[in-house]
Structure formats: structure tokens, C-alpha cells
Amino acid sequence: MDSAPFAEAASELRHQFTNLLESLSALRSLIDLDPQANDEETLLDQALHTLAEYQDLERSSVFLLQGRELINYSGLSREETAPDNPGFPEGSPSRGTTAYSADSGLMGLAVQTGQLQHCSNCAEDTRFRSWDGDNSVGSLICTPIFHLGQPLGVLNVSHPAPEAFAPWHEHLLQVFSTMLGYMLANHRLVHAMEAHVQERTMELEEALGEAERLKRRFEQLAIIDDLTRIHNRRFLFSAAAAEIAKAQRYRIPLSLMLLDLDHFKTVNDQYGHAAGDRVLKEIAAYFREQTREGDILARMGGEEFVLVLPGTGTEGAQCLGERIRRDIRSFQWQSEDGREFSISVSVGLTVLSPGDLPDLDSHYLLERMLAEADKAVYRCKAAGRDQMDTQDLDNDPG
Numbered sequence: 079m080d081s082a083p084f085a086e087a088a089s090e091l092r093h094q095f096t097n098l099l100e101s102l103s104a105l106r107s108l109i110d111l112d113p114q115a116n117d118e119e120t121l122l123d124q125a126l127h128t129l130a131e132y133q134d135l136e137r138s139s140v141f142l143l144q145g146r147e148l149i150n151y152s153g154l155s156r157e158e159t160a161p162d163n164p165g166f167p168e169g170s171p172s173r174g175t176t177a178y179s180a181d182s183g184l185m186g187l188a189v190q191t192g193q194l195q196h197c198s199n200c201a202e203d204t205r206f207r208s209w210d211g212d213n214s215v216g217s218l219i220c221t222p223i224f225h226l227g228q229p230l231g232v233l234n235v236s237h238p239a240p241e242a243f244a245p246w247h248e249h250l251l252q253v254f255s256t257m258l259g260y261m262l263a264n265h266r267l268v269h270a271m272e273a274h275v276q277e278r279t280m281e282l283e284e285a286l287g288e289a290e291r292l293k294r295r296f297e298q299l300a301i302i303d304d305l306t307r308i309h310n311r312r313f314l315f316s317a318a319a320a321e322i323a324k325a326q327r328y329r330i331p332l333s334l335m336l337l338d339l340d341h342f343k344t345v346n347d348q349y350g351h352a353a354g355d356r357v358l359k360e361i362a363a364y365f366r367e368q369t370r371e372g373d374i375l376a377r378m379g380g381e382e383f384v385l386v387l388p389g390t391g392t393e394g395a396q397c398l399g400e401r402i403r404r405d406i407r408s409f410q411w412q413s414e415d416g417r418e419f420s421i422s423v424s425v426g427l428t429v430l431s432p433g434d435l436p437d438l439d440s441h442y443l444l445e446r447m448l449a450e451a452d453k454a455v456y457r458c459k460a461a462g463r464d465q466m467d468t469q470d471l472d473n474d475p476g
């Protein structure tokens with residue numbers, strides 16, 4: 079019995095079995111690619127490498143659809159399948175520079191019909207148009223890449239010899255391009271989500287920044303007097319108590335001055351409320367000029383201001399208070415209708431000297447200093463205004 083046909087059949091079977099195994103290996107390697115790790119071009123390059131690793135393909139490339147054009151994204155020739163030599167085949171168009179109409183040619187046909195296009199003898203097939211006069215293509219398969227019914231591009235494999243591809247090549251490429259479609263869609267989805275998350279994160283950061291600015295603005299507004307733009311009573315109570323605590327701890331003097339404008343009601347009554355407002359603003363600005371860094375200036379309310387001077391004892395504070403009194407007396411204002419007027423101020427001073435009442439709570443001490451300064455102001459008013467009086471804190475133990 080002639081055993082040759084059996085040997086031939088066995089050899090063919092072995093050949094087909096090897097092809098099947100290699101096809102499965104190519105598909106398995108494709109599954110192993112991480113679609114999230116790379117950009118689209120790298121992903122396609124890696125996909126073509128897995129294909130070339132297991133199959134006898136001379137060239138392969140992927141063209142992606144952009145509008146009505148197919149743009150080359152990845153390409154590989156046999157020589158380049160060495161691990162450290164990825165890229166386009168020599169002489170073929172470089173990445174991203176060649177565009178084919180998606181409405182014509184073999185690739186166009188693949189996109190339009192959604193069917194694999196197999197050109198087994200390119201020299202004689204009228205559907206085939208060579209790249210820039212390249213006649214080295216004998217066989218070509220263009221497989222459409224689709225995902226959920228949407229065309230994404232075309233996977234091309236070619237061989238210089240005609241009739242190079244068998245039906246199992248077509249089957250493999252169809253499965254391969256379907257999986258490639260899933261990978262591409264997955265990759266785009268992940269990246270679109272990442273971009274979306276990044277955009278939302280930036281928006282959130284901007285909103286947080288804005289909220290922080292608004293918070294600071296409101297905090298600022300809460301401690302600033304509307305009319306004069308200097309600090310208000312709320313600020314005074316927290317800031318001055320802290321300064322008093324510091325003065326007690328480091329045993330340094332601290333002066334507190336209450337400045338109460340005299341007969342301010344008369345200013346409003348005689349020259350108008352607008353003139354009164356202007357006086358308050360300008361006097362606040364003048365007080366600000368007189369303060370040093372670290373001093374606290376606040377409008378207590380109405381026509382009453384407070385100056386807290388850390389590190390300043392009785393002599394320095396009296397000197398400043400007297401200068402302020404004289405200056406204010408000398409200022410001339412004008413009403414809306416051109417009448418000139420001046421005002422005066424009564425200054426009540428109290429001084430915390432080093433070692434004074436060290437055990438008292440700073441908030442309580444502040445209240446006490448304000449009350450003492452108020453007594454001093456009261457005495458000024460009673461004595462005819464436009465003067466300064468000092469109330470010694472020790473003279474009136476709480």
C-alpha cells in the first residue's frame with residue numbers, strides 16, 4: 079500500500095495545526111496587551127508585533143479613520159519584527175502623513191462594506207492601487223476594524239508573493255481585527271474618561287480656589303469697617319487680646335488709647351451726614367498714618383476709635399496721643415456748601431506696664447483696659463473736651 083498520500087495528509091494536518099496554534103498564540107498575545115498603559119500608536123505597534131511574531135507576513139499596517147480619510151498609524155515589515163526595531167518599513171509612508179480616501183480603493187471598500195478584502199494577485203487586481211508606485215506587493219488583505227457597528231480603521235497585511243494567503247489567514251485576521259476594534263474602543267474610552275476626570279479635577283480645583291478666595295474675602299469683610307476701611311470692633315477684640323497676652327508673657331508695656339471725637343453730632347447736624355462720613359474716613363486714614371507695624375487700629379463704632387500700641391509705655395503713648403489731639407484740632411474741613419469747620423478729640427489712655435496683673439485673662443484685661451480708657455475719656459469730656467487723660471490700670475484693681 080502506498081503510504082505517501084497519508085504522509086502528505088499528515089504533513090498538511092501538522093502544518094494546519096501549527097498555523098492554528100500560532101494564530102491562537104497571536105490572539106493570546108493581543109489579549110495580553112494593556113490598552114490603558116500606552117498611547118494609541120504604541121498600542122497598534124505592539125498589536126502588529128504580536129501578529130508578525132506568529133505569522134509569515136511580510137508587511138502589516140493599521141490605518142485609522144478620521145472623518146472620510148484613512149490615516150496610517152502603524153506599520154511593520156518583517157525586518158522590523160526584532161524587538162528593538164519597531165516602526166514603519168523603509169520606503170513606506172511615515173506615520174500619520176499618508177491619507178487615503180475612505181470612499182475608494184481596497185481599504186475604502188473594506189470600510190464601506192465592513193467585509194475583509196483579499197487581493198490575492200495585486201498585479202492583476204484592478205481594486206489594488208500601489209503606494210507611491212511600490213510594486214513589491216503580491217498579496218494583500220485589508221480587514222476592516224469595527225466596534226459596535228462603527229468603522230475605526232483598516233488592518234492591512236501584505237506579502238510580495240501572489241497567492242501568499244490561505245483562508246485561515248482571513249479567519250485569523252477577522253478575529254484579530256475584531257479584537258483590535260475592542261482594544262481601540264476600550265483605549266479611547268479610558269482616555270476620554272481620564273481626560274474628563276482631569277477636566278473635572280481642574281474645574282474642582284478652580285472652584286475650591288475661588289471658594290478659598292471668597293472665604294478669605296468674607297473673613298476680611300467681617301473684620302473691616304465698611305465706612306473707614308480700617309479694622310472693626312470684632313477684629314480689635316481678638317487681635318488686642320492676643321497682644322495683651324504676649325505683653326504679659328514677655329513683660330513688655332502695652333498702651334490702649336480710646337479716641338472719641340467731640341460733639342460729632344453737631345458735625346452731622348450742622349454740615350450734613352455726608353460731611354460727617356468724610357470726616358470719619360479722613361480721620362481714620364490719618365490714624366492709620368500714625369500707627370506702626372504691629373499697632374492695632376480699630377473703629378469701635380460711631381465716632382469712637384481705639385489704638386493699641388504693643389511695646390509702647392506711658393510716655394510714648396502720651397506723646398502720640400497729644401500729637402494726635404493737636405493735629406485733629408488743626409485740621410480744617412469743608413461742608414458741601416463750602417462752610418469750613420474743625421473738630422477736636424478726647425483721648426483716654428491706659429497702660430499695661432510690665433508685671434501688671436500677670437495672672438489675669440487677656441480678654442478680661444482688654445475689657446478692663448477699655449473701661450479704664452473710657453473713664454479717662456469721660457473725664458476729658460467733663461473737663462471741656464479736646465484733651466487727653468491717662469487712667470492708670472493699677473489705680474483701679476479689678
Ligand SMILES: Nc1nc2c(ncn2[C@@H]2O[C@H](COP(=O)(O)OP(=O)(O)OP(=O)(O)O)[C@@H](O)[C@H]2O)c(=O)[nH]1
Nearest residue numbers: 305339340341342343344346351354355380381459
Ligand atoms: N456721619 C456719621 N455719623 C455717625 C456715624 N456713626 C455715628 N455717627 C454719629 O456720631 C454722633 C455721636 O453723637 P454722640 O454720641 O452724642 O457724641 P458726640 O456728639 O460726639 O458728643 P461727645 O462725644 O459727648 O463729644 C451721632 O450723631 C451719630 O449719629 C457714621 O458712620 N457717620
